[in-house]
Amino acid sequence: MNVTVLVEYLNSTIRVSVPIILVAIGVCYSERGGVYAMGSEGYMLISAFVSVVTMIYTNNHFISVLAGILSGMLVAGIFSYFTVILGADQVICGLGINFVMLGLTSSLQRLLWGVTGIPRIPVMNAVEIPVLSKIPLIGSMLFNQPIPIYLTYLLIPLVWWIMFRSTWGLQLRAVGENPSCADTLGISVRKTRILGIITGGAFCGLSGAVLSLSQVQTFTENISGGRGWFGLIAATFGGWNPLGATGAGLIFGAAESLQLRLQIMSKINISSYVILMIPYLVALLFILFIGKSRRHPAAMGKFYKKY
Amino acid sequence: MKRKVLSAIVAMGLVLSMFTGCGGGQEAQSEGTAEESTTQESSSTEEDTAEGEKTDVKVALLLSGSANDHSWNQFGYEALMKAKEETDVEVAFSENVKTADQLQAIRDYAAKGYDVIIGHGGAYEDDMIKVGAEFPDTQFIVVAGGKGADPNVLAVDTAPWQYGYAYGWIAANITETNKIGFVTGMEGVSTMNNLVGSWRDGAKTANPDVETTAVYIADMGDVAQAREAAMSLKAAGCDVIIHELNAGMQGVVDVCKENGIYTIGRSESDVEYAPEQILTYTVFDWGPKYVDMVKKVVEGEISGGTYFYGFHTPDTPGFTFTYDADNGWNPEIVSTEILEKFQTEVVDLFAADPIREYTAEDAASGTK
Known part of the structure; x- marks a missing residue:
């Protein structure tokens, strides 16, 4: 493997990982509060759609990313109303969100741009950070990327700090472990959980916006293509810790990029299906072996009814 | 227990996400449109004798999605309409025929006495070969098919x-x-x-x-x-x-x-x-190919096996x-x-x- 190919591989790993990492962080926030984040794929879809539509009308990346995040939060808000206030089954609701968003975005797209197809949007250029981007090997991988990627770097330590060092983070983890105990201490279980879910929606929204604005540069049906699920697994992999989830996201991204390179470099005949399996195999093996040992928040999936 | 259910669902989600790319389309299955079936009825009785020009050939088309999807299925529908104009055959079509229903849909058309039944997509191939053996006098065409079967199942494709x-x-x-x-x-x-x-x-x-x-x-x-x-x-x-x-x-x-x-x-x-x-x-462009293949089939030039369009068919380019x-x-x-x-x-x-x-x-x- 020569150096250009290696640098390109590392670059690709970051591009593929970032959307997964962002979803994984979002999932951490929702699930630490005790609510399954099955709708992550749906939040991504709506955000990808809304941000592209906003981009077409405003031609401003900042506003578009913001609109995407808000749409993710909105849908997460609807989800939280059903699950936290009404006590509906979290898994069913989350899956419902995914299907509704897939249908909604696809039909809206056809309704608005049926014949011609949705327009392409201007590319979000990579911004090179001077000096740092000249570091051999990892320089251009880490420091020659579009702005949302840098934002992700900054967010990772921040979200870790909020979850494990701030009062709200402590409250969130408390309602996820033992909601009745948290309740007796005067923490509003509902409010905290809803906030956790909506924060999760914001991160999934950012992920959808990054995917559609900086990589795909348009909206296509089912644009998220399973990345929401990978995020869900990465969060579990990382023990619902944003740092662990980031590591897991990087592993998935690396596996996904590696399979493309393996196909190119393989001199022996391996079916591409075997190589394509790699990222999924990594995920499955994880669920089988390491997944068991992770202790999930004790109250996860349980509706807390206040009497 | 909950964890097992969760793992199962995540696994299902992964699998599903791999398949969604191929799926899509509407849920409802509608057999033709109201107008379409009425035109077909009237032309087969009064108009037929009045004009005295129409052939007696009845052609049916099966589409897996909706006829106005701006894509593959619409191409098929428009091609059929073109064939109808240029060859004076009677036509009927069914849209949104799901994989599970296609065998029955093919059989229905064959039993109703349609002479030529076209499946718009390679997915119809196996079922057409199955029904083809049951109705030896009916001509079946698989568009974008790969193998066909003698004597009456024809796979047509661009090379x-x-x-x-x-x-x-x-x-x-x-x-x-x-x-x-x-x-x-x-x-x-x-x-x-x-x-x-x-x-x-x-x-x-x-x-x-x-x-x-x-x-x-x-x-x-x-x-x-x-x-x-x-x-x-x-x-x-x-x-x-x-x-x-x-x-x-x-x-x-x-x-x-x-x-x-x-x-x-x-x-x-x-x-x-x-x-x-x-x-x-x-x-x-499937339009000219539909016209050509319907003509060739009606005239008995081709009937089973495979037929390809390409550089070698300059009159009807593939x-x-x-x-x-x-x-x-x-x-x-x-x-x-x-x-x-x-x-x-x-x-x-x-x-x-x-x-x-x-x-x-x-x-x-x-x-x-």
Whole structure:
């Protein structure tokens, strides 16, 4: 493997990982509060759609990313109303969100741009950070990327700090472990959980916006293509810790990029299906072996009814 | 317990996400439209005798999606309407025929006495062969089918090895790095074997020093994935990248536009988007082919097995390379000398010897 190919591989790993990492962080926030984040794929879809539509009308990346995040939060808000206030089954609701968003975005797209197809949007250029981007090997991988990627770097330590060092983070983890105990201490279980879910929606929204604005540069049906699920697994992999989830996201991204390179470099005949399996195999093996040992928040999936 | 359920659902979600690319479409199954079935009724009784010109042939078309999907199924519907105009046959169609219902739908039409039943898509092939044995007097046509069956199941398609060979031949003639790439999905499917295998063959025939690299992606509709695949080919040094994808093709075109790599498009809008990078786009107009195949079937010229359109059927071309109104290929990139050679070395080659077959090994992923 020569150096250009290696640098390109590392670059690709970051591009593929970032959307997964962002979803994984979002999932951490929702699930630490005790609510399954099955709708992550749906939040991504709506955000990808809304941000592209906003981009077409405003031609401003900042506003578009913001609109995407808000749409993710909105849908997460609807989800939280059903699950936290009404006590509906979290898994069913989350899956419902995914299907509704897939249908909604696809039909809206056809309704608005049926014949011609949705327009392409201007590319979000990579911004090179001077000096740092000249570091051999990892320089251009880490420091020659579009702005949302840098934002992700900054967010990772921040979200870790909020979850494990701030009062709200402590409250969130408390309602996820033992909601009745948290309740007796005067923490509003509902409010905290809803906030956790909506924060999760914001991160999934950012992920959808990054995917559609900086990589795909348009909206296509089912644009998220399973990345929401990978995020869900990465969060579990990382023990619902944003740092662990980031590591897991990087592993998935690396596996996904590696399979493309393996196909190119393989001199022996391996079916591409075997190589394509790699990222999924990594995920499955994880669920089988390491997944068991992770202790999930004790109250996860349980509706807390206040009497 | 809850954890097991959760793992199962996550696993299901992963599997589902792999399949969604192929699915889509509406839920409701409607058999024709109201107007369509009434026209069909009236024409078969009064109008028929009044005009006295109509043939008695009744043609039915099965579509897997909706007839106005702006894509594959609409092409089929419009082609059928064209065949109706030009050949005076009676037509009926069913849209949104799901895989589970297609066997029954084919059988119903056959039992109702339709003479020609067309399945618009290779997915109808196995069921048509099954029903074909039950109704030996009915003619079945599988559009984009691969094998057909004697005596009454006909598989009709555009010869993929002909345009695949053309892509490879042209790419090998214009590459400067002697490295060319192909991004697609569904390795091992016979159309893909023929397409990618012939692309390799065409390139190697034109220039034996060319390295050909094929990359298969999991979801042909995933733009980000296709983009990464094209980026990996770029890193490997390819300066011409061909693709056969669904929505994912946009990712390939984007990478090519950004990096000055030559590629192909799928429609006029791609040429407008990247005029300097697009070599051509291939138009598969099914209208004339439907007219031609219905005529040939009615006249008894063809009935079973396979029938292909391509360079060898110049009156009903299987595919047309299009760049703009005057040019088939981008004149800035593909010179007249190359095109003259193309005529003798590719077009005439297939006109004389149209049928070829490539194996999964010819089309294997990786560099050869």
